[in-house]
Amino acid sequence: MPTITTNSGSDILGRYYTRSEISSFLVEQFDITSPVRLLDLGAGSGSLSGAAKTRWPEIKVLTVDIDPEVELPNISAGRTSVDVFHEHFVIDALCEDLSTVLDCANAPIDVAVCNPPFITPKWRNEFTAILEDAGFNDCLPFPSDVDAGLLFLAQNLRLMSEGATLGIILPDSLITAKKYKKFRSVLINSYAVTKVIQLPRGSFHHTDALASIVILQKTKKHQDDVRIYCLARDKTLSEPLFIDVLHASERLDYAFHFERIKAAITTCKTTYLRELASDIKRGSLSSSQMKNANFPVLHITDIKEKDIGKWLDFSAYSAKTSHDYPFYVKAQPGDILISRIGRNLDSKIVGVKAGTFAVSDCIYVIKCLPHVREHVLAQMASREGRDWISAHAYGVAAKQLAKKELVTFPVTLD
Structure with a gap:
């Protein structure tokens, strides 16, 4: 098992388990009618892929988790299930040759969901290849101290087929921290970021960690702005803020831009x-x-x-x-x-x-x-x-x- 630094409130692998209503909400954000093959890296209890299975009953689900004791009750009967609609892999989600293991070349992945662990993993040389393949290798101030969320994002992008859609939960550090400004710029300019939704505290079991849902497509598509939303505690979704690419690179959280825009339009001195x-x-x-x-x-x-x-x-x-x-x-x-x-x-x-x-x-x-x-x-x-x-x-x-x-x-x- 790799050496990791975990956040308080998470389990030994740094996992914060997604509440079922948040999982369902994330899956609802996809504008896809009939996806064929779905990937869930670091599946944990299978909350996200289970919600996807509910929406698309005939979808083929691939779940990956390093924990051999993980149980996925919402997807299939058990780890050794022969269900043709679900295949589980007990392997490190950040393995460099995971594409070969999952046979991505012959069976493309057209949709992916992911709730990465909130950890800083001990640096491994294979992380360089993962970041390079996704285009993030030159935008990190300290590559050996990179958030696992960014690594999981990069791994998903390199495994997905062209035009595929990813829904991922990213920690607030990647959304707001100054050290990740260049990363946000590369992300917005290299992929089609459909929407960013700031989640309320309490969206994960046993923690009030802040995070956001990011929906994006693996395609090079020019965009003038990014739609940013806020999900309230009562699960109502705000109207979107349309944030230009330059300001979106600064930060991607709704609260920040709401206050910035409000200050810009005030008539007081x-x-x-x-x-x-x-x-x-x-x-x-x-x-x-x-x-x-x-x-x-x-x-x-x-x-x-x-x-x-x-x-x-x-x-x-x-x-x-x-x-x-x-x-x-x-x-x-x-x-x-x-x-x-x-x-x-x-x-x-x-x-x-x-x-x-x-x-x-x-x-x-x-x-x-x-x-x-x-x-x-x-x-x-x-x-x-x-x-x-x-x-x-x-x-x-x-x-x-x-x-x-x-x-x-x-x-x-x-």
């Missing part, structure tokens, strides 16, 4: 946080440094959601850090504090009424001009401000807010 702040710094003490510190350090757990938008007295955290440790980043009266990381970072926003103290590296300290402090804190803590912050953060589970995004927070002045 708006400026950006970078123009109103004299300084924005990230705290300087790591968790290990906090444990060894002989003075109080404010951490995100010390900022309570019930206090959002309030000016608070932090005098209890004051210590002799100003003179004894001048190199530490400290907050002082008039500063605004916001969490840099965490699932609920958009609700950890407060002002400092009193106290001068050190803060952890999980907190941003914003020093604003005196005449706009109240405006900035109130608007960051408002429902609209929180939505903006959440939309501009990124991450699969614990979200992160990059400073380059924070400085673009829009503030409406009277």
